[in-house]
Amino acid sequence: MNLFQAVYECLMTSDIDKKLSMLSNIQSYAGEQVFDLSPTASIERIPDPGRPQTPELVSPKALPRRRLGSPEGHAALMHSIAHIEFNAINLALDAIYRFQEMPEKYYLDWLGVAGEESYHFQMIREHLYNLGYEYGDMVAHDGLWMTTFETDHDPLIRMALVPRTLEARGLDVTPPMIQKLRSIGDKRGVEILKILLHDEIGHVEVGTRWFRYLCAARGLNAFNAFQEIVENYYYGDLRGPFNYEARAEAGFCDEEIAWLKTLNQPKPKITSEQSTSSSS
Ligand SMILES: [Fe+2]
Numbered sequence: 001m002n003l004f005q006a007v008y009e010c011l012m013t014s015d016i017d018k019k020l021s022m023l024s025n026i027q028s029y030a031g032e033q034v035f036d037l038s039p040t041a042s043i044e045r046i047p048d049p050g051r052p053q054t055p056e057l058v059s060p061k062a063l064p065r066r067r068l069g070s071p072e073g074h075a076a077l078m079h080s081i082a083h084i085e086f087n088a089i090n091l092a093l094d095a096i097y098r099f100q101e102m103p104e105k106y107y108l109d110w111l112g113v114a115g116e117e118s119y120h121f122q123m124i125r126e127h128l129y130n131l132g133y134e135y136g137d138m139v140a141h142d143g144l145w146m147t148t149f150e151t152d153h154d155p156l157i158r159m160a161l162v163p164r165t166l167e168a169r170g171l172d173v174t175p176p177m178i179q180k181l182r183s184i185g186d187k188r189g190v191e192i193l194k195i196l197l198h199d200e201i202g203h204v205e206v207g208t209r210w211f212r213y214l215c216a217a218r219g220l221n222a223f224n225a226f227q228e229i230v231e232n233y234y235y236g237d238l239r240g241p242f243n244y245e246a247r248a249e250a251g252f253c254d255e256e257i258a259w260l261k262t263l264n265q266p267k268p269k270i271t272s273e274q275s276t277s278s279s280s
């Protein structure tokens with residue numbers, strides 16, 4: 001089996017169940033045989049990966065805000081997580097297909113991530129179903145894929161921005177979500193999110209490891225490179241509160257944690273008195 005070809009087909013498949021079963025076939029193959037890693041004739045840019053017709057994708061600002069206390073708000077939170085997990089399958093597959101000159105271990109790592117995302121998606125989808133909704137019933141936004149698409153020219157930038165920035169954000173926001181679900185008595189939701197948090201630390205770690213590998217190969221200082229990429233390419237707002245403990249487990253070094261702490265400081269307020277005295 002040519003891994004890049006098989007992964008491309010899975011990535012472009014829109015039918016959810018078909019995509020999940022194709023992925024599980026690729027994974028079983030990985031457990032038994034060695035992939036053919038010959039590069040594909042061309043590597044396509046993918047503005048639209050395989051995904052179902054719904055959810056309808058809207059701008060993040062157009063997403064309705066609902067209170068978690070209401071049944072709709074509770075389901076909307078699960079729907080948004082289902083959407084993230086579904087996208088995360090495509091993200092991991094694209095990391096394999098697109099960058100065809102990495103060591104074999106890189107592909108096995110991302111295949112492992114894709115498999116865990118599929119497991120996460122299926123758990124959340126089932127939980128959402130028990131709340132009376134299916135994945136696709138609500139609107140969603142396309143931010144995750146947009147960043148993936150915009151970083152398709154360089155694995156170094158991809159590793160910095162997708163696992164180490166977007167997925168790492170999940171480490172920060174999941175503990176407060178767990179608390180909220182606990183407060184409304186959603187035990188199964190709490191259980192699932194704990195699994196997600198645990199596994200996502202591993203995904204960010206995979207990103208960190210390959211980011212450092214690429215920095216070393218190019219003679220770059222990994223700390224400076226990460227900062228520069230975030231400053232030049234990341235249009236979202238990198239701000240706390242950060243889950244420093246989880247980020248450290250995911251491979252963020254002391255220097256990076258110290259830098260994140262500076263981003264977490266509230267901006268100093270400049271009073272008219274200070275501004276006149278400093279300009280004098
Ligand atoms: Fe996940």
Ligand SMILES: [Fe+2]
Pocket residue numbers: 088113117167199200203
């Ligand atoms: Fe992930």
